[in-house]
Amino acid sequence: MVTRELNKNWQSHAFDGFVVNWSEQQQTVTCLHTLAYPPAQEQGLHVTGVSWSTTGSVVACAYGRLDDGDWSTLKSFVCAWNLDRRGLNPQQPSAVVEVPSAVMCLAFHPTQPSHVAGGLYSGEVLVWDVSHPEDPLLWRTGLTDDAHTDPVSQVVWLPGPQHGHRFQVLSVAGDGKVLLWLAVGAGRLQLSAGFALAVQQLPRSTKLKKPPRGETEVGATAVAFSSFDPSLFVLGTEGGFLLKCSLAAEEPALTRMPSSVPLRAPAQFTFSPHGGPVYSVSCSPFHRPSPWLPCSCPTSTCLPCAGPQCALWCLRLLLGKVTCSCLISRKAPRNPQFRSSKPRMKARSTVLNSIVSRLSCWPLAMPRAW
Numbered sequence: 263m264v265t266r267e268l269n270k271n272w273q274s275h276a277f278d279g280f281v282v283n284w285s286e287q288q289q290t291v292t293c294l295h296t297l298a299y300p301p302a303q304e305q306g307l308h309v310t311g312v313s314w315s316t317t318g319s320v321v322a323c324a325y326g327r328l329d330d331g332d333w334s335t336l337k338s339f340v341c342a343w344n345l346d347r348r349g350l351n352p353q354q355p356s357a358v359v360e361v362p363s364a365v366m367c368l369a370f371h372p373t374q375p376s377h378v379a380g381g382l383y384s385g386e387v388l389v390w391d392v393s394h395p396e397d398p399l400l401w402r403t404g405l406t407d408d409a410h411t412d413p414v415s416q417v418v419w420l421p422g423p424q425h426g427h428r429f430q431v432l433s434v435a436g437d438g439k440v441l442l443w444l445a446v447g448a449g450r451l452q453l454s455a456g457f458a459l460a461v462q463q464l465p466r467s468t469k470l471k472k473p474p475r476g477e478t479e480v481g482a483t484a485v486a487f488s489s490f491d492p493s494l495f496v497l498g499t500e501g502g503f504l505l506k507c508s509l510a511a512e513e514p515a516l517t518r519m520p521s522s523v524p525l526r527a528p529a530q531f532t533f534s535p536h537g538g539p540v541y542s543v544s545c546s547p548f549h550r551p552s553p554w555l556p557c558s559c560p561t562s563t564c565l566p567c568a569g570p571q572c573a574l575w576c577l578r579l580l581l582g583k584v585t586c587s588c589l590i591s592r593k594a595p596r597n598p599q600f601r602s603s604k605p606r607m608k609a610r611s612t613v614l615n616s617i618v619s620r621l622s623c624w625p626l627a628m629p630r631a632w
Contacts, residue, residue, distance in 0.1 A: 295352045299325070299341045307338060311368040315375045319346040320356075322378055322392065326364030338364045340380060342392045357392040369417045371429065379431045381414025387433045387443055387451060401451045403443060407520040408453040412436035415483045421492065423454075430454060436500065438479030439519065440507075440528060457507070457528040458515035459497070464505070465531045479517065486545045497529075498540030504533045 302325040311324035322342040341355035364383040371377035376393035377400065386409055390398040403409050412435045422428035422444065431443045431451065438459040443451040459480040484498035493509040507528035515525040 295343075295345070295350070297321070297323070297341075297343050297352050297355075299339060299355055299358065300353060302339050302341070305337075307364075310364070310366050311380070313368040313370045313378065315370045315378075316372060317375045320344050320370075320375065320392075322357075322368055322370065324365035324368045324380060326366055326383060336364055336383075337362060340365055340368065340378070340390060340392070342378075357395045357398070359390050359392065359395065359398045361388070364413075366413050367416050369419055369431075372419050373429075379417045379419065381410075381417045381433055381435070383413040385410035385412060385414060385435060385437075387414060387417060387431055387441075389431065389445070389451070399449065401445045401449050403451045403453075408441070408456075408522050410435035410437050410439060410441070411519075412481065415481075416485050418485060418487065420487070432485065434482040434485045434497065436481035436483070437519070438481060438517075439525070440482060440485070440497070442509075453521070453523055455509070456521050456523050456525045457509075457511065458517040458519060458525040459499075459505070459529060460516040460527065462516050463513070463527040464529050479519075483540055484543045486543045488545050488550070489547045490550045496543050496545060498543045500539050501535065502538055502540060503535035504540060504543060505529045506531050506533070 306327075307325040308328045309323050310326040310328065313322050314320070315322070320342055322340060325339045325341070327336065327338075338361045340359040340361060342357040343350065343352070344356045347356060361380070361382065363386070365380045366383055367381045369379050371379070376391050377389060378392060379387065379389045381387055384405065386405060387403045388399065389401045391400050392398060410433065414433050414435045416434050418432045420430045420432050420442070422430050428444070431445075432440065433443065434440050440457040440459075441453055442455040444454040446452045459482060461480060464480065481500040482497050483500055486496050488494040488496075495507050495509070497505045497507055499505065505528075508530055509528070511526045511528045511530075513527045515527045517525055519525065
């Protein structure tokens with residue numbers, strides 16, 4: 263059979279004229295521009311967020327602080343550069359928005375190239391139009407009882423109700439609240455739905471010591487939505503664990519935080535925790551259950567891989583060693599084909615050994631800059 267197939271290949275003319283390139287292809291990274299805003303650098307501000315517009319030609323960055331400073335008098339900026347503009351000056355943004363409080367995160371609108379949402383250190387959420395730098399502010403939440411009481415960690419644009427053309431802004435913060443804002447008249451963002459994370463309502467697998475009375479909020483640091491179910495999202499927390507949550511949750515949240523809408527408890531189950539805070543999380547656009555979770559260790563590189571039962575494996579390449587952390591939820595249903603824990607553990611070991619063996623040649627294909 264092998265000889266027959268080789269003869270077919272030898273007689274085929276599909277690759278006539280094809281020349282094999284045996285030389286190693288060099289993959290290099292070239293710095294095209296170093297974008298900066300000198301007034302922000304003179305104040306010692308840091309870049310706290312970066313976002314690309316839907317056209318792919320405009321990049322915006324937020325300036326704030328990542329260390330101690332005089333927050334009461336701090337003035338920060340949101341700057342945007344059009345990289346397709348002829349005569350681009352990397353030291354002169356095409357749009358500069360002055361903001362009275364440090365901007366902690368940014369997100370461009372999915373369809374409106376000039377609209378960008380930002381979360382402030384004060385807890386406010388604002389939306390600007392960078393195409394009108396003289397009067398850029400479109401909507402803001404204001405410092406009301408509905409607003410966050412801690413710095414906003416991340417903002418995300420979501421389709422509005424009934425999947426119309428209107429979009430909502432979702433914000434998460436260290437106060438444990440996940441809030442949905444809808445633009446209304448008079449330049450105002452109005453709270454349309456809200457969620458709160460309380461220790462008492464988290465899955466037992468978090469292993470957190472729950473207080474006997476009162477409520478304790480869990481700070482949210484990052485959020486990512488599923489590409490297959492728009493109601494499902496993953497939250498990263500200050501404690502290092504990740505929560506699978508749902509916008510369709512109905513259970514009231516155990517919190518006394520004031521709100522114009524009833525706050526609900528979104529957490530469904532948790533993944534195995536990291537040893538430090540989770541700073542970012544992103545759901546896979548190709549696989550339904552597998553989010554990609556950057557490690558809290560800044561010197562490690564993570565590769566996502568789906569194991570048995572759609573488990574989540576975090577492979578860390580650190581100092582030439584490969585270590586694996588299983589992030590499978592302890593509340594995830596068992597696969598019926600595994601009737602006991604021993605075959606399941608054996609299957610996990612087999613999958614891991616296969617992954618490690620395939621990774622043995624992986625560094626050879628990496629860019630030299632790594």
